[in-house]
Amino acid sequence: MQLYHAPKAVNPERTYNFLKAKGKLDAVEIVEISIMKGEHKQPEYRKLSPFAQVPVLVLDDGTAITESRAICSYFEALFPEPNLMGVDAKEKGLIEMWDRRIEFMMMAQFATWFRNAHPIMAPLENPQLPDAAAKAEKSVKKFVSRLDQHLDGKDWVAADRFSIADITLFLTCGFCSVMQWKPHREFEHISNHYGRVKEHLA
Ligand SMILES: N[C@@H](CCC(=O)N[C@@H](CS)C(=O)NCC(=O)O)C(=O)O
Incomplete structure (x- = not known):
């Protein structure tokens, strides 16, 4: 492969x-x-x-x-082990729910902001639309604030163990740095989660 x-x-x-x-x-x-x-x-x-x-x-x-x-x-x-997408119906549902929320409401919104605002993306996003960037920035920041509240008292995003949703959140936080925005510095629970995932993937 x-x-x-x-x-x-x-x-x-x-x-x-x-x-x-x-x-x-x-x-x-x-x-x-x-x-x-x-x-x-x-x-x-x-x-x-x-x-x-x-x-x-x-x-x-x-x-x-x-x-x-x-x-x-x-x-x-x-490669079923270690399981990262859920072992039973409830876990599968919850993990996919959070993974999709992070993909669509955080990663995709951030990508729209980045692609329409950052000069490096001008050759790939033509024309760049400042209004689209501003709307997406507002939207991703609102979602991240809610996500931080969700993580209060939790080690992992979707289940009581590490899953794909944790990988998606961790990488999207890193991606956000290209706009000089670091949710994992700004938000306490996302910051703790970021450190936990970094250790897990090391
Ligand atoms: N929905 C696709 C999105 C893939 C995607 O957008 N990849 C980006 C890199 S993160 C890309 O290839 N961009 C090329 C471009 O924008 O021209 C997936 O999940 O694989």
Whole structure:
């Protein structure tokens, strides 16, 4: 299997760290793609990822799976231990709920802010829309404040143990630093959670 990976980009890092948490990084060949050099827009790469996005997992039979969470689901099925997506119906529901909330209300909103506001994203986001950036910034900050309250008294986001939702939150906090915003410095419970996940993934 080959995992097309762009280090430091949040979606590829999600699949990479998920596999790392499984202790199975050696099960794939990592192929690095440079987004800033536009390697993901080349015709050969688009055959694997029609929407020109990273990551992609290519199976030994040539099947290409995109979408970071779908790749994580594939790994979860292939390598069941340690379980990161829930062992029973209730856990599966709660973990997916929190993981999706963080992906859609934090990561995606932050990405909209970043893509529309940061000069480095100008070649990829044309035109950049200041109004879209301002709206998304407000929205992500509101969600993060609520998430911090949710984490009060909890070690992990979704279950009483480490799960994919913790990976998604940890990496999204790191991603936020590109706008000089560090939720893990600003919010007490998110900060404690960040330290816990960092230790867990070390
Ligand atoms: N929903 C996709 C999103 C993938 C995505 O947006 N990846 C970014 C890197 S974090 C990318 O490839 N960006 C390329 C671009 O914007 O041109 C997933 O979860 O894999």
